[in-house]
Amino acid sequence: MEMFKVHSVKAAREKLVENFKDFKCEVEEIEILEAEGRLLGEDIHSKLNVPHFRRSTVDGYAVISKDTYGASESLPMFLEVLGEVEMGKAANMKITTDKAVYVPTGGMIPEGADAVVMVEYVEKLDSTNITISRPAVSKENIIDVGDDIRENQKVLSKGVRLRPHDIGVLSSIGVDKVNVFKMPSISIISTGDEVIDPKEELQLGKIKDINTYTLSAMAKEIGLNIVERRVVKDNKELLKNTLKECIEKSDMVMLSGGSSVGTKDITTIVINEMGEPGVFVHGVAMKPGKPTILAKAHNKPLFGLPGQPASAMIAFKVFVEYFIKNIFNLDEYEDRFIEASMTTNIHSAPGKETYQMVYLEREDGEYKAHPVYGKSGMITLMSKAKGYIKIDEDKEGIKEGEKVRVNLF
Amino acid sequence: MEMFKVHSVKAAREKLVENFKDFKCEVEEIEILEAEGRLLGEDIHSKLNVPHFRRSTVDGYAVISKDTYGASESLPMFLEVLGEVEMGKAANMKITTDKAVYVPTGGMIPEGADAVVMVEYVEKLDSTNITISRPAVSKENIIDVGDDIRENQKVLSKGVRLRPHDIGVLSSIGVDKVNVFKMPSISIISTGDEVIDPKEELQLGKIKDINTYTLSAMAKEIGLNIVERRVVKDNKELLKNTLKECIEKSDMVMLSGGSSVGTKDITTIVINEMGEPGVFVHGVAMKPGKPTILAKAHNKPLFGLPGQPASAMIAFKVFVEYFIKNIFNLDEYEDRFIEASMTTNIHSAPGKETYQMVYLEREDGEYKAHPVYGKSGMITLMSKAKGYIKIDEDKEGIKEGEKVRVNLF
Structure with a gap:
């Protein structure tokens, strides 16, 4: 019954990648x-x-560099000016020994010339004669073709x-x-008898839907196209029909589970009824995010995320966002993160990858990360944080003063 | 003639902020x-x-905590179960001494109870009797109203x-x-006799327009709405009419100058003809980006950026992006940056804020920044870089091994 074995994050990700190695985007x-x-x-x-022609990088005179050798302020070289290259026009003159042509920055270098002397080192004697007080080397101030x-x-x-x-x-x-x-399309289903639309009137026992909103925003942020966004009661037939419809309409589906034991069971059963191979990861050694489900049906990835808003967001980052980055082979510079030092000791769950929300302060040019604590299920746990740190499963925690990488929200 | 005084970046930014302290966004x-x-x-x-009702954070039994004091595995406490709270429904029972009610995670806590004992510490004796093997403290496993x-x-x-x-x-x-x-709207004008639209056939002396494309993309990235995108020849009347039209249509205008001396003059004259106070910064002590112009007409900011693509992009970051961040008081976490150590000595221009393009490598978990060099005006100077570092005007350069903040593109 591999289905009930809790996977490490690494093993779960490997299974995800392996199951969708043929996932293609148009x-x-x-x-x-x-x-x-x-x-x-x-x-x-x-x-x-x-450029497709030789360009000058300065305002100056195009010359044959050899003609300027030995030029100095005390012993300037005399050159005759043949004319001026106009911006955006071909240079029609040809430069021969002791001749020069004025070229503006970005202008075309006439044939024969191999350097440009900046106007700063040129003195105009009259309309056709100049002196040059500094030698030019070949290719100086020229961008060559290509x-x-x-x-x-x-x-x-x-x-x-x-x-x-x-x-x-x-x-x-x-x-x-x-x-x-084309980025994959995704549908988002939030389940739970207690979940109502934000526009509905509250009653005791009910809460307004958070997950389809946070998860839509996160999906949008990484470029996914949202197809459907549904809130479904804990009813097997209803969930089955909704999931089926969403699988047909989109490339991927996210479900975020109601939080009761009964609901979790329904989600797994319904996912497995969608087709082979069904659920291939059920439970991940991470905190929060343990009840995460990864599945495949109709060759499409189905993500069963926890019902708690903060847990669902972390599980989204760890699996959905990871999946997209993996498909497109995106680099780490895509993430927004900051190196900071931790202001207190943080204990982590042994054997679990632990995600700790933090807020940041800048002190003496260095970032300090403070933990944000709150009861499970609070949305403000996330909104008070600027980001989160990950504590590896083989680490017992973070010590005060230790350097951490804060992934920014 | 303050117009021709080169400003420090700091002074130029101060003037920009001062001139538009009344800039409002709807x-x-x-x-x-x-x-x-x-x-x-x-x-x-x-x-x-x-929540607007007391919720349980676990699957368990709502109790009066006092009733569980002293409970242990060897001496469990006996409680009578009054029933079960359904998810999404109001809890109608009232808990009195030695009574308990089952509550699922997220379910409503019945009146009278002040703690929830997790199912892990509960043994069911029959349908109405349980034992509890661990004392609960008041408010345990409960999220209170608000x-x-x-x-x-x-x-x-x-x-x-x-x-x-x-x-x-x-x-x-x-x-x-x-x-x-509503983010400000902006128009982008690229000037120069040599500049043609990318769709046009190349001729000697001409180059395909880069700046309206890079600057549109940068403006979009920070949320600005692009109104117009124009390429204009170095003709005073033409530029004047285009600029006038763009000022009427948009909240801000960016011009990126042709690179010849003549064009620069035209741009300044035309901007000054748009109305008071006109140009208030002409030339900034930065490299690249020196020929940057900041101006105001019809109460709108006009940014005259350099013609070189890389210079225009840096000047955009330093002034246009800065302006938007300033208006909205955005924090530094908006930037994507990485701390790295420099792999070689970098010389900077004394008295100028210097921007050096770098690419990054990761070595032993640390980022190394390598300078990217290239001739002025090359677009690949930017595309080979992963970001840039800023060297303050009072610094002579960066030493090998020195820590730098790399602003990522």
């Missing part, structure tokens, strides 16, 4: 102006050189998250549309 | 499901207690960025719509 073509923050769905090679990006060069790799500078790279090589990954 | 009412990541435009006070959120309590403050747990707090108190700030 791509869609969009304008690069809409692509910021999206994951690139193809490798991009440049069809052109950037120096920035070379033709056929791979400029961006499939899977990268497109950031403003990547959008700039795309525009510079004339790519105005790219294929990006 | 609010708009939206559904909380759409509110993730938005800035709250009002204080939120709770109209109700959360323990999580108290009626009239301020739960969220104006200006906070709404995160998933905040959305959960709102749903828990039955708030389904909130006022959030």
Whole structure:
């Protein structure tokens, strides 16, 4: 009965990855102006050189560097000016020995020249003659053809998250549309006889739904598309029909369990009735988040998260967010985190990965993490915290003054 | 001629803040499901207690704690079970001496009880009698009325960025719509005779527009609404008409200058023709980003950014992003950054705030920052970097091994 064996977080994640190693996401073509923050769905090679002509990086005179050798303030070199390159125009002149052409920053370097002398080192004698008081070396102040990006060069790799500078790279090589990954769609089901919609009037024994709201927001934050958001009473048929519909409509489904023993059973039974292989992880050695369920039906991942809002959020981070990062092979820099030192001893649950909410203070340029405590099930446990730290299962806790990595909410 | 005095970054920012201390953003009412990541435009006070009834945090028996004093495994206490509280229903029984009622996790605590004994410490003798092997203390395993959120309590403050747990707090108190700030709108103008749209065919001397793309993406990233995105030739009348139109249509305007001397002059003249007070910062002691212009016309901020893509991006971070953070009083945790140690000596420009692009490697659990060098104007200078470090104007550089804060792109 492997189903009832509690898995370590690591083992549970491995099973998750193994079960969905064929999980694929489609791509869609969009304008690069809409692509910021999206994951690139193809490798991009440049069809052109950037720049595709030699450009000056300064305002100055294009010269043959050899003509300037030995130039100094006391012994300037005399050159004849053939003219001026206009911005945005081809440079038509050709530079020969002892000749120069004025080029603005970004302007095209005329044929024959191999360096640009900055205007600071040039004195104009009259309309066609200048002196140069400093020698130039070959290639000085010139960006060569393809120096920035070379033709056929791979400029961006499939899977990268497109950031403003990547959008700039795309525009510079004339790519105005790219294929990006379509993010998976997800449905969210919150179960429990006590759960009502926030718009409904409260009655004794009832509480307003939190989980479909926090989990929708978290799913949105990592780019998932929310398809359905449902609150279902603890009724097997009702849950079964809802889950079935959600599986049909979306790529993934999250359920957050009602907190009573009866409900937990119903969730597991209903998930297992959805198809093979059903539940493959039931219970994880983590705190909070122990009653987490991982399952597969119709080749889609189903996440059974705990009913407590804080536990559901942590389980979301540990499994749903992890799953998405794993599919797209996202790097650790995606996370927002801060290194801090702990202000008190923290005890952890032995044999369990423990997640401790903390708030932060800055003292002498260093971050201090203080634990946030509260009774299980409180939503304010999360909202008072700035983030959380993870204590590995083989650690007994964190000592006062110990350095910790705080994952920011 | 204060206009031509180069300002320190600090002084330029102070002038920016001073000039727009009356800059106001309107609010708009939206559904909380759409509110993730938005800035709250009002204080939120709770109209109700959360929970609004006493809840059990465990599956167990509600008791009068006094009745359990002295209970142990060798000397258990006998209690009579009056019944069971159903999830989502009011608890109608009243507990008196030596009586108990079963309550599921999250269920309502009956009147008279002041503690819940977990099922683990209870033995069922028959359908109405139990023994308890561990004493309970008053309030044990109970969340009291308002323990999580108290009626009239301020739960969220104006200006906070709404995160998933905040959305959960709102749903828990039955708030389904909130006022959030409307982010300012912005227009982006890129000038230069050499600049063409990425869709246009390249000709010698021309380059494809980068700045309106990178700057749009950056503006979007911080939540600004892009109104116009224009590429304008270095023509005074054209620029004047475009700028005028953009000022009318949007709350802020960014221009990124063509790089030639002539263009810079045009930009300044045109901005000054838009109205009083015009340009108030022209040139900033920073590298890159020196030719940055800050101006005000029709009570709106105008940002004249450098033409080089990397310089424009840094100037955007230093002034436009700073301005938005300042308006909304956003905290430093908004930034994504990492502490790293520098792998080589870095020289900075004395008297200038220097921004150095870096890439990161992880070694022995520590981040190492390597400088990225490249010729000015290269877009790949940014795309090869993972972020940048700032070297203060009074520092001569960074020493190998020195700790730095890397702002991640």
